[in-house]
Amino acid sequence: MTVIVDAPRIEHHREPLGIGERMPRLSWTVASAPSGWRQDAYRVELERGGATTSHEVQSPEQVLVDWPGDPLSSRDIVTVRIAVRGADGAWSEASAPTTLEAGLLEPSDWVARPIGSIRNENAHSDQRRPSIVRREFEAQGGLVRARLYATAHGLYEAELNGERVGDDTLSPGWTVYGQRLRYYTYDVTDSVRPGTNAIGAWLGDGWYRGRLGWRGGFRNLYGADQSFLGQLELTYADGSREIIGTDHSWTSAASPILHSGIYDGEDYDAREEHRGWSSPGFDEAGWEGVQERHRDPATLVSPTAPPVRCTEELRPVEVLTGPSGSRILDFGQNLVGRVRIRVSGPAGATVTLRTAEVMQDGEIYTRPLRDARSADNYTLAGRDVEEWEPRFTFHGFRYVEVAGWPGDLDADAAAGALIARVYHTDLERTGWFDSSDPALNRLHENVRWGMRGNFVDIPTDCPQRDERVGWTGDIQVFGPTASTLYDVSGMLSGWLHDLAIEQLPDGTVPWYVPVIPADRMWTPIRPGAAWGDVATLLPWTLYERFGDTGVLRAQFDSARRWVDLLARLAGPSRLWNTGFQLGDWLDPAAPPQDPADARTDRYLVATAYFAKSARTVARMAEVLGLDEERVHYDALAAEVVAAFAAEYVNADGTMTSDAQTAYALGLRFDLITDPHRRDAAASRLAQLVRDAGNRIATGFVGTPLVSDALSAGGHIDTAYDLLLERECPSWLYQVEQGATTVWERWDSLMPDGTVNPGTMTSFNHYALGAVADWMHRVVAGLAPDAPGYRRIRFAPRPGGGLTSASARHLTPYGEAAITWRIEDGALHVEVTVPVGTEAVLDFVGVDEESVGPGIHSRTVRFSQ
Template identity: 85%
Template structure:
C-alpha cells in the first residue's frame, strides 16, 4: 500500500480565503499507509511569489506545524502541497494542493470608509428603517481577479451586478467592535463584467446598534450609525489593480425592510422594493448622498472561524389549528433560523409569522420570550409569485403561527410554501455517538441541536428571548462537549480574544462577552466563580482537544490575571468565601425566583474553581516553558487544595455541603487527595444519587462533573442509573416530554405539561447538555489521552443494560472510532486508530495495551 496524504489544512480555516495570519500553520492527514508505517519527515512544497520551493523537516509532527516560507503579504496567494516519508521510505506523492490567500494585513491597505444614510441616525427618533447603499463603476477588459473586502457598522449583505455576494448572514457578527471588527473576503471574479457595473449592500442594525439585553434592553451600544465598509479590488491581466471603495460618492435610499432587530424580527414591505437597485442600469439619481463615518483600519481583523450560514432546511410536519382559529406550523424540531415563504397575494396584504418554542392550551406560548417580539411580517407587492425570507434576524422556535395567509393553509400548501432554514456558525462536525438505547440517542441529538442553535457567531446562552449573549459560565462548562461535537477551535479561540479585551485591569472576567450594559446585578462587573474561570479552563480545553499551543500563548496573560485576582480576593486563608456568586446555578431544588439558591455552598464552589484554575495556569506555564510561573501557580494550587480540604471535607470523606455538586467538585477537581476519603466521597455521592431516586440534583456547575465523579470513583452503575432515569428532574425526563433540544431548567416543562413559571425558562440551552462529553468518553469509550488526540484512550465502561455503543471522532490525524457490543457475557470491541496517532486500549477484565494505527478487534469476558 502506498502512502497518500490529504490536502493540507491552513490554521483552523475551512476556506483559507482572506486569512489574517502572516505565517499560517499547516496540518495534514495521512489517508493511507502500509501497516506499521510512521511519519519520520515531511516536505512542504510551496508555490509562492512565482517560485516553487520545498522545505524538508525531520519530524513526526503533522498538526499545526510552523510555516516554512516567507511571511505572507496582503492579498498574497500561495499553493501548498505536502509529502511525507517514513524512516526508511522514499517520499510519498505530494498531496493535492491547497490554495490560500491572505486578506488585507496592513492598516494602510484600507482606503474604504464606512458609509450610510444619515436620516435614521438620530438617537432620539424611532425611525430606524434600514438603508440600501450602492455605487456604479466601470471595469476594463481583462479582469483576472476580483475581491470584495467587506464589513459594516451593523450587519450587511452585499450585491454585485444584481447578484448576492457570498452565502453568509449576520456578518460581520458580534465582536468588541471598538477593538476588533471582522471583515470578510469574497471572490467576486465571476460577477464583474467589462464596462458598466454596480455594487451595493443591504444594511441592518444587528448587534452594533440594535436592541441588546433584557428588561427593555439598550440601543446604540456601539454607535448610532448604520454603515457599510466595502473595498472592491480588481486585478487585471497586466498586473494593475483598481480599487472601488466606499466613500462620499456612494448613494443611499431606504430599503424595503421597515424595521429589523435580532430580538424583534423583521418587517418587510415588497411594495417599497426598487427592482434592479444593484444592477448597472439602475438610475440612482433620486437617491441621497451618504455620510462617511470614522473607522480605525487597525481594528479590522480577518475571521478565524466560518461565518453563519443556512445549513439545513426543514418542512412543517403538521399544521395545527388553535382554539382561537390560529394556524400554527409544527416543524417537529426546536431550531434556530428563519422561515422562508413562497406565495402570491394581493398588493398591500400582509403575512405575519410569530415564533415560539412551545405551545400551551393549544396556542403558541410566548411568555418565555420575555420582551422579544420574535415576529416577522411580509407585505405583498401583488406579483404572481413572491419569495421572501428575513435577512437580519434569527429566531429560536419549533412552532410558527401564521396570520394573514392568502388562501387555505393546509398541510399540502404549507409543505411547499413555508420552509424553516436552520442557521448557525458553519462549523465542521467532528463527533458522533450512538447506543442501543433510543432515548439516550435522542438526548445526544438534542445536545447537538442545542449547540447548533446557540453557536450563532458567539457561544450564546439561548437563541429565542431578549438575551442571546455570550455567558462565560455556559461555554466554560460546555467547552469539552462543544470541542467533541464540532471543530470549534477557530471560533472559540477568536471569542477568547474578546474575553481578554473585555477583562478588567484588575483581572475580573465579565459574566458575558462581548459586554453590554445591564442592570445592577451585572454592572459594575464583579468576579464570579465558574463564569470567570472561562479564562483558564476554555483555553486548556482547546489545547487538549485540538493540540493548539498558540491558544495557550495568546490567553496565558488573561488566565494568569484571573488567578492573580482570586489570590488577592482569597487572601492568606486561600478560601474565596466573600462576594457575589451564582454558585451551582439552577440547582433543581432552587426556587424559580432565586436560581442561585442551591444546595451546595456557593463559596465551596468558588474555592474549588480557584484551585482548579490555579492548577490549570500552572499546566499552561509548563507547556509554554515558563518554569518560574509554573512553580508559583503549582504552589498556589496546593495551598488552595489544602485550604479547601480543611474547610469543606470532613475526616470521614463527607463534605460540609452534603450535596451532589459538592462531591462532584471535590472528586473531579482532585481536591480530596487522601485515597480513603476519595473512596468515601464517591460512595456518599452514589448514596445521594440513590436517595434522590436517581434523579439529578445538580445545576450548571455540578452537571458536567457528576457523571465523571461517579464513574471514575468506581460507581459506574450509579452513573448509568443517573443518566437513564426518566423521572423529573433528569436528562431523559426532557426526552420523555418530547424535547428536541436541551432545556435551561431541568423542569422547563413541568410534569403537568405547563411551562415553568420562572423568568428564565429557555427550551434551548446547552449547559446541561455537557454530559454528552461523558457519553463519548465513558459510555462509548473514546477520549483524548494527549493533546489533539495524538494519543487516544479507548476505555468503554458498559453498564445500564446497554448492549452496544459507538463513537466516532474526526481528529486532526483522521477519524478515530470505537464500537462495542455485549453478547453472552462477552465484550466485543472494534477500535480504529488514525495514521499518525496511537491509542491506549483499557478494557475491564483485560490488560491495558497500546494500539498502533489501524483497526483492532478484541473480545473480553465480562464478570458480573
C-alpha cells in the same frame, strides 16, 4: 500500501480565503499508510508568485506545525502541498494542494471608508429604517481576479450585478467592535464583467446599534450610525489593480425593510422595493448621497472561524389550528433560524409570522420570550409569486403562528410555501454517537441541536428571548462537549480574544462577552467562580482537544491575571469565601426566581474553582516552558487544595455541603487527595444519587462533573442509573416530554405540561447537555489521552442495560472510531486508530494494551 497525504489545512480555517495570519500553521492527515509506518520527516512545498520553494523538516509532527516560508503579505496567494517520509527513507507523493490567500494585513491597505445614509437617524427611535447603498463602476477586459473585502457598522448583505455576494448571514458577526471589527473576503471574479457593473449592500442594525439586553434593553451600544464598508479590488492580467471603495460617490435609499432587530424580527414592505437597484443602468432618481464615517483600519481583522450560514432546511410536519382559530406550523424540531415564504396575494396584504418554542393550551406560548417580539411581517407587492426571508434577525422556535395568509393554509400548501432555514456558525462536525437506547440517542441529538442553535457567531446562552449573550460560565462547562461535537477551535479562540479585551484591569472576567449593559444583578461587573474561570479552563480544553499551544500562548496573560485576582481576593486563607457568587446555578432544588440558591455552598464552589484554575495556569506555563510561573502557580494551587480540604472535607470523607455537586467538585478537581477519603466521598456521592431516586440534584457547575465523579470513583452502575432516569429532574425526563433540545431548567416544562413559572425559562440551552462528552468518553469509550488526540484511549464502560454503542471522532490526525456490542457473554470491540497516533485499549478485566494505527478487534468476557 502507498502513503497518501490529504490536502493540508491552514490554521483552523475551513476556507483559507482572506486569512489574517502572516505565518499560518499547517496541519495534515495521512489517509493511508502501511502497517507500522511512522512519519519522521515532512516536506512543505510552497508555490507563490510563480516560484516554488521546498522546506524539509525532521519531525513526526503533523498538527499546527510552523509556517516554513517567508511571512505572508497582503493579498498573497500560496499553494501548499505536503509530502511525508517514513523511517524507511521513502517520501510519499505530494498531497493534493490547498491554496490560501491572505487578506488585507496592513491598515494602509484600506482606502474605503464606512458610508451610510445622510438621512437623519434618530438615535432613540424604535422605527429607524434601514438603508441600501449602491454604486456603478467600469471594469476593463483582462480581469484575472476580483475580491470584495466587506464589513459594516451593523449588518450587511452585499450584491453585485443583481446577485447576492456570498452565502454568509448576520455578517460581520458580534465582536468587541471598538477594538475588533471582522471583515469578510469574497471571490467575485466570475461576477464582474467588462463594462458597466453595479455593487451595493443591504444594511441592518444588528448587534452594533440595535436593541440589546433584557428588560427593555439598550440601543446604540457601539454607535448610532448604520454603515457599509466595502473595498472591491480588481486585478488585471498586466498586474495593475483598481480599487472601488465605499466613499462619498455612493448613493443611498430607504430599504423596503421597515424595521429589523435581533430580538424583534423584521418588517418588510415589498411594494417599496427598488427593483434592479444592484444592477447596472438602474435609475437613481430620488436616491440620496451618503455620509462617510470614521473607522480606524487598524481595528479591522479577518475571521478565525466560518461565518453563520444556512446549513439545513426543514418543512412543517403538521399544521395545527388553535382554539382561537390561529394557524400554527409545527416544524418538529426546536431550531434557530428564519422562515422563508413563497406566497401569492393582493398588494398590501400582510403575512405575519410569530415564533415560539412551545405551545400551551393549544396556542403558541410566548411568555418565555420576555420582551423579544420575535415576529416577522411581510407586506405583499401583488406579483404572481413572491419569495421572502428576513435578512437581519434570527429566531429560536419550533412553532410558527401564521396570520394574514392569502388562501387556505393546509398541510399540503404549507409544505411547499413555508420552509424553516437553520442558521448557525458553519462549523465542521467532528463527533458522532449511537447506542442501543433510542432515548439516549435522542438526548445526544438534543445536545447537538442545542449547540447549533447557540453557536450563532458567539457561544450564546439562548437563542430566543431578549438576551442571547455570550455567557462565560455556559461555555466553560460545555467546552469539552462542544469540542467533541464540532471543530470549534477557530471560533472559540477568536471569542477568547474578545474576552481578554473585555477583561477588567484587575483581572475580573465579565459574566458575558461581549459586554453590554444590564440590570443591577450584573452591574457593576464582579468576579464570579465558574464563569470567570473560562479564562483558564476553555483555553486548556482547546489545547487538550485540538493540540493548539497557540491558544495557550495567546490567552496565558488573561488566565494568569484571573488567578492572580483570586489570590488577592482569597488572601492568606486561600479560601475564596466572600462576594457575589452564582454557585451551582439552577440546582433543581432552587426556587424558580432564585436560581443561585443551591444545595452546595457557593463559596465551596468558588474555592474549588480557584484551585482548579491555579493548577491549570501551572500546566499552561509548563507547556509554554515558563518554569518560574509553573513553580509559582503549582505552589499556589497546593495551598488552595489544602485550604479547601481543611475547610470543606470532613475526616470521614464526607463534605460540609452534603450535596452531589460538592462531591463532584472535590473528586473531579482532585481536591480530596487522601485515597481513603476519596473512596468515602465517591461512595457518599453514589448514595446521594440513590437517595434522590437517581434523579439529578446538580446545576450548571455539578452537572458536567457528576457522571465522571461516579464512573471514575467505581460507581459506574450509579452513573448509568443517573443517566437513564426518566423522572423529573433528569436528562431523559426532557426527552420523555418531547424535547428536541436541552432546556435551561431541568423542569422548563413541568410534569403537568405547563411551562415553568420562572421568568428565566428557555427551551434551548446547552449547559446541562455537557453530559454528552461523558457519553462519548465513557459510554462509547473514545477519549483523548494526549493533547490533540495524539494518543487515544479506548475505554468503554458498558452498563445500564445497553447492548451496543459507538462513537466516531474526526481528530486532528484523522478519524478515530469505536464500536462495541455485548453478545453471548462477551464484549466485542472494534476500534480505528488514525495514522500519526497511538492508542490504549482499556477494557474491564484485562490488562491495558498499546496499539498503533489501523483497525483492531478484541473480544473479552463481560457480564452486566
